[in-house]
Amino acid sequence: MINTYSLVALYLSVLSFAELAISNVSLRKCAFFILGIVPLVLFVGLRGGDVDDDYYSYIKYFELAPTLSNFASDLQDYEEQTSGVEKGFSLVASVLASIGASPEVGIFVFALINFLFLYWVITRYSINYFYSLFIYYCLFLPTFFTHIRFSLALVVGFYALMRLLVYRRKLLSWALLLATPFMHIAAIIFIPTIIGYRLMKNVKIIHFGVVVLMISSFLLVVDFSAIIGGILSYVGGRYEFYVSAGTGSIVSAALRILFLFLFLLGFKGAYGAAFSEAVLRKPDPSSFYIVFFIYCLSTLVWSIGWQVDVLYRLGLALQFSMVLLVPYYIYYHAKQRVMSYVLVGASTGLFNGYLFYTLAGGVSVLGDYQTIFSGQ
Incomplete structure (x- = not known):
């Protein structure tokens, strides 16, 4: 029996073909947001506790977060309790704690921001919006469920990187690039990437x-x-x-x-x-x-x-x-030309085979899908 994660992948792959029939860019963006981004925000942001291994760890991180008024004095203790979680995450968690948001709201907010930045990246630079979303889903399925700090830092960092190198918009781009390592240290890789491209x-x-x-x-x-x-x-x-x-x-x-x-x-x-x-x-x-x-x-x-x-x-x-x-x-x-069809046919088969293989690996580390409303 096909599981929920695979059904979502099938849904995105079908929309990838359907998109080819839409020539109007504004209509494509609208359809992509409503049929692609919104469902994934709900799918990821409203997941229940047994879907991924880190869910309850993040629930704990949000519960322990100090309010902004106590942020400076309680930060060291918070970092010890959370095994040294990055300061950027600590600050966001503190903001959410200050407005009385529940840990479940915190997880939803991270999913929302993650997929909004993904929407901006794909609609600005991709040829086929839904196919790009399908590729992202297959490659990063366990990541945006389990490693929400890394996932958010990755998408925001890539958005800032492309914005800086393509459009030369420096102020906001550098601000985001310098901020993302404080969400997850791996995002620091985008800074030497800029230097390397310039060289x-x-x-x-x-x-x-x-x-x-x-x-x-x-x-x-x-x-x-x-x-x-x-x-x-x-x-x-x-x-x-x-x-x-x-x-x-x-x-x-x-x-x-x-x-x-x-x-x-x-x-x-x-x-x-x-x-x-x-x-x-x-x-x-x-x-x-x-x-x-x-x-x-x-x-x-x-x-x-x-x-x-x-x-x-x-x-x-x-x-x-x-x-x-x-x-x-x-x-x-x-x-x-015709020879290109042969090459692209074989290559596309290989690419998609790899995507499904990666998807299967991602599904294997996740539990049966459920929402936060399951069992209530």
């Missing part, structure tokens, strides 16, 4: 991808766990946990390298006005180059990050780029 802006992105492909393939087979573990042990504190924490799979890391190879093969010659018209529907193709650059970095991080959990999180944050990059890839090849 590499005069290098052809495809050439950069080829170099990353070769380096990642080499790093994949080198054991870095002892070196990284030593660094984390030296840093100490709560990050020592990541030395012995669960890691990813070498197969999963190898698949990301394979995807990079397919992107390089498929996007060869993807430059200039013709590409912009075919894919981005606007004169500036920079958003594609930025997303591709981020995916290259994610592949590089994944090539060693699967060995140690803290780098695994960094790679996962950068992997958000697939939410935008895969639709670019498919749409671009839908307008090319």
Whole structure:
């Protein structure tokens, strides 16, 4: 019997095809918000306690949060009681406590903000809104249920990163980028990403991808766990946990390298006005180059990050780029020659197979879905 999580994935995949029949952008955005974002906010924000392992931990975090009037004096005690949770989360929890919000309201607020920022990212930079949402759902299913701090920091950080690099809007973008590590430290990866993109802006992105492909393939087979573990042990504190924490799979890391190879093969010659018209529907193709650059970095991080959990999180944050990059890839090849159909058909099958495989892994770590109203 198909479970609730898989039904949601099926629902989003059907809407991905239905969206192709809608040409009006405003109508597409409206449908995406009403049929995609709102249901997921309710689905995630109103979940019950036995869905994920961290639910009751966050209930405790919200219950213990001091009010704003006592925030400075009680912060140290609060951090000790919550195993050193980041100060940004502590502040948000304190604001909610000050207005009398229940812990369940706190979880709903995090889901609401998470999916609102996701809406802004997808509608500004994606080709197919619902397909991007489907990709996000499959890749990050356990994340936005279980690791709500990391999930929120990831989406807000990526929004700020794209806003800064594409539109050059600095004040709010930098404010958000600098704030997100205080929600979850893994979001700090977006700051060196900006520096790296600025340094590499005069290098052809495809050439950069080829170099990353070769380096990642080499790093994949080198054991870095002892070196990284030593660094984390030296840093100490709560990050020592990541030395012995669960890691990813070498197969999963190898698949990301394979995807990079397919992107390089498929996007060869993807430059200039013709590409912009075919894919981005606007004169500036920079958003594609930025997303591709981020995916290259994610592949590089994944090539060693699967060995140690803290780098695994960094790679996962950068992997958000697939939410935008895969639709670019498919749409671009839908307008090319017959051989491109063969390539895109095989690649799309592989991408979606991986998404369903990842979805199955996410479902396996979650309990049967229930709402906070179940049993009342």
